[in-house]
Amino acid sequence: MIDAFRVVRNDEEQYSVLPADMLNPPGWTDEGTIGTREQCLAHIATVWTDLRPKSVRG
Numbered sequence: 001m002i003d004a005f006r007v008v009r010n011d012e013e014q015y016s017v018l019p020a021d022m023l024n025p026p027g028w029t030d031e032g033t034i035g036t037r038e039q040c041l042a043h044i045a046t047v048w049t050d051l052r053p054k055s056v057r058g
Helices: 037-047
Strands: 005-010 015-019 028-035
Touching: 005 037, 015 028, 015 037, 028 037
Parallel strands: none
Antiparallel strands: 005 015, 005 028
16 A cells, blocks of 8 residues: 655646656656645645646636
């Protein structure tokens, strides 16, 4: 069972959660948050308030 996760973000300012020991997919960078899956998802819920990709926001 995986204990540690981290939050990643892409250039479109979309967020995701990855296991802490997994390499980032191309185009994704570490956002800085590390914790349980639930902690990471709770953090994303507070910072990702506009789910539209950055390229379509006005």
